[in-house]
Amino acid sequence: MSTSPTLSAYLDELRSVIDTALRQALPEGAAPTLVIDAMQHGLMSGGKRLRPCLALMTAETVAPLVGLTTPRARLMALPSACAVEMIHCYSLVHDDLPAMDNDTLRRGKPTTHVVFGDGLAILAGDGLLTEAFGLLAASPSPVAPAGSPEAPADRRLRVISVLATAAGAVGMVGGQAIDLRAAGRVPSHPSEPMGERELREMHARKTGALIRAAAVSGAMITGVDDAVIAAIDYYAQEVGLAFQIIDDVLDVEGSAADLGKTAGKDAASGKPTYPALHGVEQSRRLAVDCVARAKATLDAAGLGGRLTELADWSLTRTK
Amino acid sequence: MSTSPTLSAYLDELRSVIDTALRQALPEGAAPTLVIDAMQHGLMSGGKRLRPCLALMTAETVAPLVGLTTPRARLMALPSACAVEMIHCYSLVHDDLPAMDNDTLRRGKPTTHVVFGDGLAILAGDGLLTEAFGLLAASPSPVAPAGSPEAPADRRLRVISVLATAAGAVGMVGGQAIDLRAAGRVPSHPSEPMGERELREMHARKTGALIRAAAVSGAMITGVDDAVIAAIDYYAQEVGLAFQIIDDVLDVEGSAADLGKTAGKDAASGKPTYPALHGVEQSRRLAVDCVARAKATLDAAGLGGRLTELADWSLTRTK
Numbered sequence: 001m002s003t004s005p006t007l008s009a010y011l012d013e014l015r016s017v018i019d020t021a022l023r024q025a026l027p028e029g030a031a032p033t034l035v036i037d038a039m040q041h042g043l044m045s046g047g048k049r050l051r052p053c054l055a056l057m058t059a060e061t062v063a064p065l066v067g068l069t070t071p072r073a074r075l076m077a078l079p080s081a082c083a084v085e086m087i088h089c090y091s092l093v094h095d096d097l098p099a100m101d102n103d104t105l106r107r108g109k110p111t112t113h114v115v116f117g118d119g120l121a122i123l124a125g126d127g128l129l130t131e132a133f134g135l136l137a138a139s140p141s142p143v144a145p146a147g148s149p150e151a152p153a154d155r156r157l158r159v160i161s162v163l164a165t166a167a168g169a170v171g172m173v174g175g176q177a178i179d180l181r182a183a184g185r186v187p188s189h190p191s192e193p194m195g196e197r198e199l200r201e202m203h204a205r206k207t208g209a210l211i212r213a214a215a216v217s218g219a220m221i222t223g224v225d226d227a228v229i230a231a232i233d234y235y236a237q238e239v240g241l242a243f244q245i246i247d248d249v250l251d252v253e254g255s256a257a258d259l260g261k262t263a264g265k266d267a268a269s270g271k272p273t274y275p276a277l278h279g280v281e282q283s284r285r286l287a288v289d290c291v292a293r294a295k296a297t298l299d300a301a302g303l304g305g306r307l308t309e310l311a312d313w314s315l316t317r318t319k
Numbered sequence: 320m321s322t323s324p325t326l327s328a329y330l331d332e333l334r335s336v337i338d339t340a341l342r343q344a345l346p347e348g349a350a351p352t353l354v355i356d357a358m359q360h361g362l363m364s365g366g367k368r369l370r371p372c373l374a375l376m377t378a379e380t381v382a383p384l385v386g387l388t389t390p391r392a393r394l395m396a397l398p399s400a401c402a403v404e405m406i407h408c409y410s411l412v413h414d415d416l417p418a419m420d421n422d423t424l425r426r427g428k429p430t431t432h433v434v435f436g437d438g439l440a441i442l443a444g445d446g447l448l449t450e451a452f453g454l455l456a457a458s459p460s461p462v463a464p465a466g467s468p469e470a471p472a473d474r475r476l477r478v479i480s481v482l483a484t485a486a487g488a489v490g491m492v493g494g495q496a497i498d499l500r501a502a503g504r505v506p507s508h509p510s511e512p513m514g515e516r517e518l519r520e521m522h523a524r525k526t527g528a529l530i531r532a533a534a535v536s537g538a539m540i541t542g543v544d545d546a547v548i549a550a551i552d553y554y555a556q557e558v559g560l561a562f563q564i565i566d567d568v569l570d571v572e573g574s575a576a577d578l579g580k581t582a583g584k585d586a587a588s589g590k591p592t593y594p595a596l597h598g599v600e601q602s603r604r605l606a607v608d609c610v611a612r613a614k615a616t617l618d619a620a621g622l623g624g625r626l627t628e629l630a631d632w633s634l635t636r637t638k
Contacts, residue, residue: 031488032524034508035496039488094445099418099437117506118418119499122441126413126448127492133452134483137476153472157456160479164453169350169358173446177354180438187436189353205351 007309011053017074018052018081019044021143025082025135038116038124039131042093043086046107050243051088051211052081055218057306058232062224068149073222075148079141080159080217083132087167088210090128091176093121100180129167136160151221159217166213175206199272203244204237211240231301235311238294242287242314248273249283250319284315291315326628330372336393337371337400338363340462344401344454357435357443358450361412362405365426369562370407370530371400374537376625377551381543387468392541394467398460399478399536402451406486407529409447410495412440419499448486455479470540478536485532494525518591522563523556530559550620554630557613561606561633567592568602569638603634610634 022043028036059077060070068076096103096111097118104114113121135143136156144150151159165171177186179202184191194202215236219229252275274283291311298304298311341362347355378396379389387395415422415430416437423433432440454462455475463469470478484490496505498521503510513521534555538548571594593602610630617623617630 027484027487027489031493032496034500034505035488035493038496090445094441097418097438097441099416099441115507117504119416119504120496120507122413122416122418123492123496123499126409126444127488129445129448130483130487130492134480134487137479137483139476139480153476156476157458157472160456161453161458164449164456165346168346168449168453169354169446170346173442173449174350174354177351177357177439177442180442181353185436185438186353188434188439 007306007313010306014053014056015049017056017078018049018085021078021082022085024143025086026131035120035123035127038112038120039127041115042112042121042124042128043089045109047089049085051214052085054211054214054236054310055081055084057310058215058218058236059222061303061305061307062219062222062228062232065228066222066224068222072149075144076151077218077221078144078148079135079138080163080221081214082143083136083163084210084214084217086128086132086135087163087172090125090132091167091172091210093125093128095176097121100176100185133160133164136163151223155221155223159221162213162216162220163210166209171205171209171213172207175202175204175209178202179206194272196272196277199274199277203241207244208237208240211243212236228301228303231297231303232307234297235294235303235307238290238297239311239314242290242294242311245274245283245287245290246314246317248275249280249287252280254319287315326625326632329625333372333375334368336375336397337368337404340397340401341404343462344405345450346461354439354442354446357431357439358446360434361431361440361443361447362408364428366408368404370533371404373530373533373555373629374400374403376629377534377537378541380622380624380626381538381541381547381551384547385541385543387541391468394463395470396537396540397463397467398454398457399482399540400533401462402455402482403529403533403536405447405451405454406482406491409444409451410486410491410529412444412447414495416440419495419504452479452483455482470542474540474542478540481532481535481539482529485528490524490528490532491526494521494523494528497521498525513591515591515596518593518596522560526563527556527559530562531555547620547622550616550622551626553616554613554622554626557609557616558630558633561609561613561630564593564602564606564609565633565636567594568599568606571599573638606634 026036026039055077056074059073063070063073092106093112095101096106097113103111105111112124116124135141136159139150167173178198180186181189182191182194212233215232216229219232251273274286278286291314294311295308298307345355345358374396375393378392382389382392411425412431414420415425416432422430424430431443435443454460455478458469486492497517499505500508501510501513531552534551535548538551570592593605597605610633613630614627617626
């Protein structure tokens with residue numbers, strides 16, 4: 001089973017909205033073309049757009065609880081969704097650098113530093129990260145159509161705070177530092193073997209934190225109660241982990257053509273993976289448990305719908 | 320003439336306040352020690368702290384106009400001042416990388432990538448940039464003492480927007496991209512000779528934009544009128560340019576020991592400088608003109624005091 005036809009069409013629709021918005025997100029015209037070109041390369045090179053889809057989905061899911069229509073909730077969450085994707089894309093541009101993971105291909109295309117050189121790739125990542133926060137603070141938002149509802153300033157500050165914590169030293173940047181050290185790439189700090197506890201911490205910081213912040217930001221910007229936000233945070237934590245485990249499984253099972261990157265690379269680099277620690281079958285069972293917990297939490301909060309379908313899809317997807 | 324004794328003591332006092340605040344700014348304890356260590360290296364390695372001093376000085380200067388005491392205006396601007404310095408320090412960490420300017424010494428100390436490796440230095444810069452925005456959005460602020468006044472959310476969003484624009488593709492990141500291309504470090508875009516117009520644009524983006532945003536942020540966070548903010552913006556533009564011109568002059572005249580970096584490096588790399596284009600004497604005259612315009616604008620807006628003294632000092636400083 002792949003994506004259910006309706007979920008698949010819905011995600012395609014969200015991706016189209018997100019891609020249209022992202023094309024308005026950069027300060028084209030006011031900035032040197034050179035750096036905009038490099039930023040666009042990192043931002044518009046495809047991908048599942050999982051994080052911004054999650055932000056829009058949680059906003060739409062909680063909309064009835066705060067008296068918003070679904071279309072207005074989506075418009076209100078659009079700047080947050082774009083900012084999350086810009087942060088995700090900056091992290092990919094920097095992770096691909098020779099000083100980090102040294103990847104030359106992503107989604108079958110040459111990475112930013114291969115096209116523009118290492119220096120400009122560093123700057124393009126810096127620019128995407130900076131513009132993400134600029135987008136959250138800009139009024140009116142460059143990505144929201146005229147007449148879009150704008151969340152109150154205190155709520156927008158809270159979303160900025162959540163995203164900065166998830167992207168910063170406590171979250172993504174900290175997780176990447178743990179990863180870098182494990183790969184023996186930090187001369188001042190010798191590598192130490194990574195067990196399951198460290199692997200979980202690394203994933204929770206490196207990828208889990210931003211996935212949770214994406215889901216939280218979409219709900220938070222609508223002004224929904226903190227109890228609902230907490231349920232969505234837990235849901236995203238569990239579904240994010242399921243995505244990570246299945247990514248590891250697909251990495252073992254997949255081919256370079258399917259994944260658009262070198263298959264089995266993680267295993268080859270000595271980085272521990274769920275299949276390496278538990279085998280493929282037990283890894284899939286761990287992911288199934290994550291999804292069960294995520295769905296139970298949604299149920300208890302009176303939520304569901306597309307978020308439930310997305311949780312199921314995290315297990316059955318083939319790429 | 321060096322700094323006037325009172326200005327010198329005042330700047331020392333501000334620097335002490337800023338350094339104390341910056342030591343509270345990073346999420347120590349919640350983040351992996353490794354990445355905090357690298358971020359601290361980039362953040363606490365000395366320097367003039369010009370930008371955060373400017374932010375505090377403009378807040379104090381406009382305080383009477385908005386009915387704030389000087390100490391309360393300073394406390395209100397402290398998070399903005401810290402964020403500006405974190406953004407400045409991140410840019411130095413990234414600029415020093417081998418893929419950019421390849422500097423191994425800054426202020427007489429080994430640069431972040433020399434100590435921690437290129438990968439972790441990239442992450443440390445990313446972390447400083449991210450935490451800068453987190454600091455602006457956090458409530459209560461980790462850098463402000465208990466009981467500090469907090470600006471309303473809409474004003475804080477406006478400051479975030481100003482800083483993001485100054486630090487992003489339109490400002491600092493864009494200016495650094497122009498610089499990188501001029502140095503022949505962007506394989507996809509061949510280097511072109513840089514004339515005075517391009518030199519001015521590069522400086523305006525690379526260093527001028529953040530200096531202006533620093534000054535503007537301190538005034539803006541107090542809630543002062545836009546006309547006063549505009550005067551301070553113009554003042555900072557002119558004083559920022561004077562600082563840049565005198566930096567170039569000191570680079571020609573100075574020694575490695577005085578500046579803590581390799582003297583004459585810009586000239587050696589073929590990058591145009593004000594002394595190279597106009598000679599030392601004419602360059603100093605250009606800086607004098609900048610300062611005269613800055614002071615006239617302050618006078619017209621009914622401002623002055625320490626900001627006037629700082630403008631004068633920009634010409635007479637010896638390092």
